[in-house]
Amino acid sequence: MSQVINLKNKLDLFQQHWSPKVIAEMNDCQFKLAKVQGEFVWHQHDDTDEVFFVVSGQLHIAFNDEIITLNEGELYVVPKGVKHKPYAEQECHIMLIEPKGVINTGEAPSHLTANNDIWV
DSSP states (O other): OOOOOOHHHHHTTOOOBSOOEEEEEETTEEEEEEEEEEEOOOBOOTTOOEEEEEEESEEEEEOSSOEEEEETTOEEEEOTTOOBEEEEEEEEEEEEEEETTOOTTTTOOOTTOOOSSOBO
16 A cells, blocks of 8 residues: 655755655656755766656756756656756755666766665
8 A cells, every 4th residue: 555755855865966765666666765956977877767856955957959957846857868967056856757676876876876776
């Protein structure tokens, strides 16, 4: 049976930045929470779109020709194959929605590549 998931309570369970934690699955998609601050790496996901939903704070996503800003309660879908770099000047809490098995750094492994399927 499904259970109610409280985002704030789940976010209280970890401190690491840029290390998404799975909180739920639906079909082949995972809902992941992450705390982010500073700059991430330029990357892309060749086989899937990626949803960024801002739970609290402000997230910027840089693209080759523009930067978008997401505030609390806003979301953005990065289309598959589009190179992007998320960053946050202050700590920001986000939820990612993406297929199971997606690597956070996409096609660009780096020191920020996180382990997959870590549940909180």
